[in-house]
Amino acid sequence: GENVEQHPSTLSVQEGDSAVIKCTYSDSASNYFPWYKQELGKGPQLIIDIRSNVGEKKDQRIAVTLNKTAKHFSLHITETQPEDSAVYFCAASRSGGGADGLTFGKGTHLIIQP
Amino acid sequence: DARVTQTPRDKVTEMGQEVTMRCQPILGHNTVFWYRQTMMQGLELLAYFRNRAPLDDSGMPKDRFSAEMPDATLATLKIQPSEPRDSAVYFCASGLVFGTSFSEQFFGPGTRLTVL
Secondary structure, three states, X not given: OOOEEEEOOEEEEEOOOXXXXXXXXXXXXXXXXXXEEEOOOOOOEXXXXXXXXXXXXXXXXXXXXXXXXXXXXXXXXXXXXXXXXXXXXXXEEOOHHHOOOOEEOOOEEEEEXX | OOOOEEEOOEEEEOOOOOEEEEEEOOOOOOEEEEEEXXXXXXXXXXXXXXXXXXXXXXXXXXXXXXXXXXXXXXXXXXXXXXXXXXXXXXXXXXXXXXXXXXOOOEEOOOEEEEEO
């Protein structure tokens, strides 16, 4: 089955700086790669996703890149703000949109220092 | 504001007791997932349903866990008997498959289960 590795487990950055979280996956048939943000006491919420026919996708301060050859994808957050502090999870799926479930990485605790 | 709801939000029980967690998917969604979150294992897929039919429960311990969808508005996850190692946060998520497309997965707030 699929295995998703995520690094780092904790990331502390100064407010206004950029944050980068990286994930690798094992199943070359995976074609959908979402990123979720989880705040304390809440369920994960989708913030951005990318499909295997795209190399990069951007939404305001958030961007995701995908390298299918190397089987890794990354989340980039620019101009970080205090409200970006949360746990971020990457995931992978063989099915479009994750229709058959997602395999998650272990998460990155992002801390934005004021 | 459509959202997935889960009850109870918190449950403390003793080892050996039966536990039932409930989920109400977003109205109109035809796919429901159950995930378990622990510090050690992270988020793991336990089972999922489409149009109320179970499609995959390979992530679920078969001897004590069972998942059902009595109707389109209710999914249940039952543990009998519960054990301390079942302590975790259990999330339900729902989504809509239409044709070859799928909406994103919308997660509920979770049920925090503590088995003493």
